[in-house]
Amino acid sequence: MILCSNYAPGIVPQMEAQKKGCQQILWLYGDDYKVTEAGTMNCFMFWENKQGEMELVTPDLDGTILPGVTRISILELVREWGELKVTERSFTMQELLEGLKENRVKEVFGAGTACVVCPVGQILFKGEMYEIPTMKDGAPLASRLLKTLNDIQYGRIKSPWAVDIEDLAEEEEGIRRKAR
Template identity: 55%
Template sequence: TVGVWTFSVEKQPNSSSYIVSNNIKVTPTMTPKQKLPNDQLVFGKTFTDHLVYADWDEETGWKSPEIIPYGPFSIDPAASVFHYGLECFEGMKAYSDSNGQIRLFRPDMNIKRFRRSGQRLGMAVPDEEVLMNAIQELVKVDRSWIPEGSGYSLYIRPTMISTHPTISLAPSKQVRFFTIMSPVGPYYKTGFKAVSLYADHEHVRAWPGGAGGYKIGSNYAPAIQVSEDAATKNKEFSSVLWLFGNDFQVTEAGTMNVFFFWILPSGEKELITPSLEDGTILPGVTRDSILALCREWGEFKVTEAKFTINDVIDAVKENRLIEAFGSGTAAIVSPIKSIHFKGTDYPVPLDTADPEGQAGD
């Protein structure tokens, strides 16, 4: 089963600086920002009034987290984050329910993945409890930024960077953890509607034995131009469907894990998603939740395995593909309406009762 974490919010003191129950110092902003209405929110462009941060160095270890007004950092130009990409990040969301409680969806999984990513880069990482407390307290301080409305939430971006001032390729001796937050609506420009994918057969996102299964910036930066190139071919393409190998194995799509629901040649229904076994795919929290729920239902076969774009095309041609969708914290659950591969568009069925394909319905 899957679930959410909830916590209540107590009124904070009105002093200029105070300590909360878990010893996190809070310095409230003196210049609160104006909040935008939901219809003006663009994903990742608006940020809340505060951030939380903590520094580590080899000699003294981790300092206590502090919540301060949102603003720029001062970092040495030689910091290895700038030169070798020593950084990792996470994506989480906070919601406010009808009872006024704040809900975080499986944050323990995000925090475990966050720590694994940092360890993969050889960086010091805070304990899980420290990370959880810091993020929860930041959400409490800026809880008024959680937008109301279906599909809207407060996006939480924990990040760790190497602030070690050296251009030598070496393990980081100084690290900064920080978290910023942004009220968000739909991730894609299409809003909450179904998306079209460009299956790229020329570029590779990740490979076995690499770091594709970790949430680090070096997995995302090289993908930006490929996505832009796809969009210039057709503005309908919301994202790139990444393929791997001579047989064009399906991996993931942009920032999403992908699922295909089809009928096997035997007549059995199957929900399939690429497996994680070779380390090329990010182990998504939403992905894990979908798999757990569908297995709990027991209504059809649920499979994690390798399959190719040609398997998908065959299912389309033989009218065996029932639907396809992507999943992720940012993208939620996004129906896929078409896949373009080598000059041909392959339509993906949508719910006939909802031809616009509303995400997450």
């Protein structure tokens, strides 16, 4: 018998988080509280960094982060748009809290297969609730990403990630004709 349990260890902590009024868990790692994931989702922070650049940052794939399809899709889209700096690196709760205090954090969101993009409005850390300005302006980046990914998925916009089945069928028929 094989028992698979990649998400099972998070069930009890998730129940504890819900008792404290939280919908999800922000997983932190190490003594410096590196942000890793939001529940079973990759975590993103959109902020103005200390150099004054608008930046989307997400933890790098250091072995503690799963390399999700939605994660890489978001990174590729934002890079393609060319409007903000995109960074894959570890970041800590200290950086996030400092950014909040200095009004530099714009949005925090999780991303994954099931939810696609899920905005974060508050974070409970060491007994204190911190307001994240994600929903203050309607989560423009998270909303844009969700809309774009859905538009690609449903064929409303062309993308090299999506293949039109009718085009594929025509191409296949052409190959068959040549083979005859």
